[in-house]
Amino acid sequence: MKRFHLNRRDLLRGAGVAGTGAVLATGGYTLLQQRDAALSSSVRDHSQETVPFYGPHQAGITTPAQDHLHFATFDLLSPTLSEIRGLMRIWTSAAASMCAGKSIGEGEFNLQSPPPDTGEAMEHGPSRLTITVGFGPTFFVKEGRDRFGLAKNRPPALIDIPALPGDALKPEQSGGDLCVQACADNPQVAFHAVRNLTRLARGLAVLRWSQLGFSRTATTSKGQATPRNLMGFKDGTANIKAEDANVVRQFVWASDADGPHWMAGGSYLVARRIRIHIESWDRDSLLDQEQTIGRHKLNGAPIGGHDEFAPLDLNAKDKDGNPLIPLQSHVRLARGDDTIKLLRRGYSFTDGMDRVTGELDAGLFFISYQRDPRTQFVPLQTRLGREDALNEYITHTGSALFACPPGMNEGEYFGQSLLQ
Numbered sequence: 001m002k003r004f005h006l007n008r009r010d011l012l013r014g015a016g017v018a019g020t021g022a023v024l025a026t027g028g029y030t031l032l033q034q035r036d037a038a039l040s041s042s043v044r045d046h047s048q049e050t051v052p053f054y055g056p057h058q059a060g061i062t063t064p065a066q067d068h069l070h071f072a073t074f075d076l077l078s079p080t081l082s083e084i085r086g087l088m089r090i091w092t093s094a095a096a097s098m099c100a101g102k103s104i105g106e107g108e109f110n111l112q113s114p115p116p117d118t119g120e121a122m123e124h125g126p127s128r129l130t131i132t133v134g135f136g137p138t139f140f141v142k143e144g145r146d147r148f149g150l151a152k153n154r155p156p157a158l159i160d161i162p163a164l165p166g167d168a169l170k171p172e173q174s175g176g177d178l179c180v181q182a183c184a185d186n187p188q189v190a191f192h193a194v195r196n197l198t199r200l201a202r203g204l205a206v207l208r209w210s211q212l213g214f215s216r217t218a219t220t221s222k223g224q225a226t227p228r229n230l231m232g233f234k235d236g237t238a239n240i241k242a243e244d245a246n247v248v249r250q251f252v253w254a255s256d257a258d259g260p261h262w263m264a265g266g267s268y269l270v271a272r273r274i275r276i277h278i279e280s281w282d283r284d285s286l287l288d289q290e291q292t293i294g295r296h297k298l299n300g301a302p303i304g305g306h307d308e309f310a311p312l313d314l315n316a317k318d319k320d321g322n323p324l325i326p327l328q329s330h331v332r333l334a335r336g337d338d339t340i341k342l343l344r345r346g347y348s349f350t351d352g353m354d355r356v357t358g359e360l361d362a363g364l365f366f367i368s369y370q371r372d373p374r375t376q377f378v379p380l381q382t383r384l385g386r387e388d389a390l391n392e393y394i395t396h397t398g399s400a401l402f403a404c405p406p407g408m409n410e411g412e413y414f415g416q417s418l419l420q
């Protein structure tokens with residue numbers, strides 16, 4: 001089997017291997033330039049940058065994806081509706097402070113009581129922190145019970161995600177009445193946000209599960225370099241980008257016509273914890289890895305191409321008349337007839353090791369935002385779950401869906417038009 005040993009010097013020389021290798025070497029050179037660009041953007045100090053907290057949409061959806069994630073879901077104990085309103089007021093005020101790089105309850109120290117802020121983010125700056133909040137199906141109805149008299153306001157799109165092909169879901173990594181997605185360019189800032197919101201919910205809600213993500217696997221803005229996932233492939237190339245306002249309007253934001261009114265300008269968040277069996281993947285040939293994804297590993301170009309952003313030509317054939325992009329490849333199935341799109345905003349994770357197999361418990365914490373999961377995530381994942389060549393290397397172990405209400409003005413709180 002042909003092996004490719006590409007080091008920095010080889011790449012700079014454009015030193016070659018024959019045939020496919022030539023493409024790889026060219027791709028490699030481009031890769032090097034892009035990697036240097038990505039490095040210079042990641043070493044850029046974002047610590048003092050803020051993302052506006054108030055606005056028509058919640059931050060953390062079309063915001064250029066930050067480098068780190070702390071995602072958490074909560075189960076409500078048995079609060080009244082009025083206590084939930086109180087919690088959302090407190091969360092909003094705390095979130096606005098943290099996103100501005102301020103401590104919670106700044107200046108309110110009292111030696112006799114615990115400090116209002118746990119303190120670990122104090123010198124880190126806002127680091128582009130965003131905090132996005134959502135309501136799960138069980139917020140409205142749990143075990144057949146209309147918990148707060150709000151069942152009539154449950155959006156039809158906030159379904160219980162049906163069982164999908166290949167699911168191996170664990171209840172302890174799935175569901176939740178509420179969710180908080182904290183993203184920042186500093187892991188401690190994202191952690192601090194979830195920790196403090198959890199603390200503020202004491203007596204009303206408890207953590208159900210949480211997930212740290214250490215590296216973004218998507219670009220949501222044309223200004224960002226495409227990152228790599230744990231399979232070593234560029235991820236996010238064909239994602240929805242914030243600059244494409246019409247596509248965002250069509251596929252990301254719920255409208256008044258979709259109903260209910262309180263979700264207009266909001267979006268539905270699907271989270272899937274997807275374990276990647278990296279040990280098997282690492283034993284697979286480069287050729288098979290590329291055939292599985294449908295893109296070249298080094299430069300992210302569609303198979304047969306040289307440019308990451310070249311159009312994905314699903315009709316392209318090799319010299320024998322076979323499809324260049326295999327029929328069961330991930331990108332062919334994910335693209336389909338190009339009528340379903342979602343905004344991907346996932347992160348790589350590792351949670352130590354699997355004691356049973358001795359393998360790393362690592363993968364991709366997939367997050368997508370969409371206008372309606374019934375016509376976007378569910379049909380797409382049904383197709384992928386049935387046919388995707390990638391299924392040999394992945395297992396979906398967690399799943400959740402949340403309705404993230406629109407953004408707010410100063411003085412308002414998360415989900416106000418649902419709860420008032």
Ligand SMILES: C=CC1=C(C)c2cc3[nH]c(cc4nc(cc5[nH]c(cc1n2)c(C)c5CCC(=O)O)C(CCC(=O)O)=C4C)c(C)c3C=C
Nearest residue numbers: 233234235236237238239274331334335364366380381394
């Ligand atoms: C249900 C939706 C999707 C799941 C789940 C999913 C999992 C998943 N994806 C990768 C790696 C890549 N995905 C890529 C493209 C891509 N993926 C989806 C959807 C899901 N992926 C879409 C809609 C697309 C875009 C398809 C297109 O229109 O071209 C790519 C290629 C680069 C890119 O365009 O981002 C990679 C690589 C993994 C590893 C994974 C689960 C672990």
Ligand SMILES: [Fe+2]
Nearest residue numbers: 235330331334
């Ligand atoms: Fe994908």
